Amino acid sequence: MSDSTENGLKARVILQQCLHARLQVKPPEEGSEAEWVEINRGMVIYICFFKGATEDIIPKMVNTLLNMKLCETESGKHTSVLQLPGSVLIVPQATLGGKPKGKGMQYHGNIGKDEGLKLYSSFVSHCQSELLTSRNADAVTEVRHGTYGNRQVLKLDTNGPYTHLMEF
Amino acid sequence: MSDSTENGLKARVILQQCLHARLQVKPPEEGSEAEWVEINRGMVIYICFFKGATEDIIPKMVNTLLNMKLCETESGKHTSVLQLPGSVLIVPQATLGGKPKGKGMQYHGNIGKDEGLKLYSSFVSHCQSELLTSRNADAVTEVRHGTYGNRQVLKLDTNGPYTHLMEF
Numbered sequence: 001m002s003d004s005t006e007n008g009l010k011a012r013v014i015l016q017q018c019l020h021a022r023l024q025v026k027p028p029e030e031g032s033e034a035e036w037v038e039i040n041r042g043m044v045i046y047i048c049f050f051k052g053a054t055e056d057i058i059p060k061m062v063n064t065l066l067n068m069k070l071c072e073t074e075s076g077k078h079t080s081v082l083q084l085p086g087s088v089l090i091v092p093q094a095t096l097g098g099k100p101k102g103k104g105m106q107y108h109g110n111i112g113k114d115e116g117l118k119l120y121s122s123f124v125s126h127c128q129s130e131l132l133t134s135r136n137a138d139a140v141t142e143v144r145h146g147t148y149g150n151r152q153v154l155k156l157d158t159n160g161p162y163t164h165l166m167e168f
Numbered sequence: 169m170s171d172s173t174e175n176g177l178k179a180r181v182i183l184q185q186c187l188h189a190r191l192q193v194k195p196p197e198e199g200s201e202a203e204w205v206e207i208n209r210g211m212v213i214y215i216c217f218f219k220g221a222t223e224d225i226i227p228k229m230v231n232t233l234l235n236m237k238l239c240e241t242e243s244g245k246h247t248s249v250l251q252l253p254g255s256v257l258i259v260p261q262a263t264l265g266g267k268p269k270g271k272g273m274q275y276h277g278n279i280g281k282d283e284g285l286k287l288y289s290s291f292v293s294h295c296q297s298e299l300l301t302s303r304n305a306d307a308v309t310e311v312r313h314g315t316y317g318n319r320q321v322l323k324l325d326t327n328g329p330y331t332h333l334m335e336f
Contacts (some may be wrong), residue, residue, distance in 0.1 A: 014182060014331060046331050069272045078272065093331050104237045104246065105332060157325040163182060163214050163261050163335065164273060 009109075010053040011061060011168040012096045014046040016161040017071045017081075021089045023146050024153035034153075035145035042086030043071055044156065045127075048096035049119050056120065062126040063167050081097050082134045088127055090145035092120050117148045123156050126138040177230060177277075178221040179336040180264045182214040184329040185239045185249075190255045191194050192321035202321075205312035211239055213295075217279040217287050226287065229336050230294040234302075240333050250302045256295055258298035258313035259320050260288050284307065285316045310328030 025037035045065060069078040071086060081088060092141050094116075094141045098105035111119070128143045135141060189212050194203035213233060237246040239254060249256060262284075266273035279287070296311045301310060314320045 012333065067271055068268060070201065086243045095332050098332050100218050100236060102237055154326045154329050158322045159320045162263050162324050164263050166265050166268065
């Protein structure tokens with residue numbers, strides 16, 4: 001058994017720009033309401049790690065994703081989420097690792113839960129640092145993120161999702 | 169110059185399940201308000217065709233996408249959008265064909281506009297036929313779709329987007 005997917009992929013990411021996005025981070029329980037995080041203008045990052053992914057890919061991934069021109073300005077010019085400047089909502093999304101087999105999807109290439117949680121946490125931290133470093137004093141930008149392993153109840157409001165796929 | 173992308177891909181599709189989705193099909197103009205289409209429970213299909221894609225791939229693509237277990241029942245069991253049964257919202261999304269170059273994305277692998285419109289229209293028709301054929305008399309399911317070439321202003325409400333990537 002190889003320790004990585006056959007094509008050597010370590011992570012798959014889908015990016016969508018948003019005007020507002022709201023993600024449940026704690027489901028409702030008896031006696032307590034659901035908890036949500038939200039961002040205004042910015043980028044939603046859906047992320048899935050594959051077997052073989054390691055900590056050393058995180059800084060480059062984050063740097064690439066936050067500096068690529070994956071957003072649009074008001075006038076339709078392409079720009080990065082850092083330059084927009086916009087906020088970031090990170091959504092763990094294991095289904096992105098799915099491979100069709102018959103009429104079902106299989107997720108055998110996905111990283112294990114413990115390792116995945118470590119990488120996810122590191123990814124979130126690196127996004128927070130990068131956003132903090134490049135913070136524009138005039139704009140309120142923030143990093144929000146879902147709870148790894150939970151159902152990602154999401155509400156998204158876009159002016160065109162401008163969906164991109166990036167693989168690492 | 170080859171007539172297809174280097175890896176032979178003809179189409180890239182992102183699937184998300186939704187509780188409700190609303191897509192602008194005509195922007196507001198002086199004297200007229202924006203027009204929208206919407207679906208309730210079902211699946212959003214973001215689709216992009218590459219150079220070399222031809223009409224003959226459409227029936228198989230549609231059949232695969234509508235019959236794959238890419239949705240969840242109330243109890244969390246995996247099922248297809250036809251069996252759910254749910255509605256379908258089709259969103260043309262050329263940005264899915266993007267390839268990173270430096271800090272920008274390039275779309276050189278994307279199919280031309282005229283050919284793309286033909287394939288998109290055919291894809292929509294095939295989805296409509298399949299949904300009609302398998303229609304459950306007790307459920308109201310429908311196919312709605314965006315206007316090819318327009319900005320796809322989208323509002324999405326999910327109970328977990330359950331995002332999948334499929335390539336053809």
